[in-house]
Amino acid sequence: MVAPCITPEVYPEIDAIIQERGNDPSSLIEILHAVQERVGYLPQEVQEHVADRLGMMAGQVESVISFYSFFTTVPRGRHTIKVCQGTACYVRGGKRVLEEVCKQCGCGVGETTEDMRFSVDIVRCVGACGLSPVVTIGDDIYDRVKPTKVAELLAKYE
Numbered sequence: 001m002v003a004p005c006i007t008p009e010v011y012p013e014i015d016a017i018i019q020e021r022g023n024d025p026s027s028l029i030e031i032l033h034a035v036q037e038r039v040g041y042l043p044q045e046v047q048e049h050v051a052d053r054l055g056m057m058a059g060q061v062e063s064v065i066s067f068y069s070f071f072t073t074v075p076r077g078r079h080t081i082k083v084c085q086g087t088a089c090y091v092r093g094g095k096r097v098l099e100e101v102c103k104q105c106g107c108g109v110g111e112t113t114e115d116m117r118f119s120v121d122i123v124r125c126v127g128a129c130g131l132s133p134v135v136t137i138g139d140d141i142y143d144r145v146k147p148t149k150v151a152e153l154l155a156k157y158e
């Protein structure tokens, strides 16, 4: 997968995001959220830019990013598929659903499809055990998913 380029035009937008939050290092998490939403991910050069603007060390920004799982330093697909592998889902076929998702996407867990359409993740329980096995795609939740239905689900997303 080729990482999308960070174009120069994005830096004034990052600066605006930082300014809107008062150039305040205590708003770092909120700033990183907004920057990730804009850029799609938080590569090294963006981390350094944010650190510079906030008067922080790049390592401080990096450690916050690595602490929180919702931040990513690699490009992500337009839709994130999360296949539940908690106990209830796992024993009711979640493992086979995950295998089928990976097969359909042509990538493994934690990876992104070549066309940047999907990223594939696992979760350990989404609190819907009675509806297992469960898959989420973006904000959509699918219950009692069978491997044979995976292709149909993915086809809903461009």
Ligand code: FES
Residues within 6 Å of the ligand: 084, 085, 086, 087, 088, 089, 090, 124, 125, 126, 127, 128, 129, 130, 132, 133, 134
């Ligand atoms: S184990 Fe999958 S929703 Fe709880």
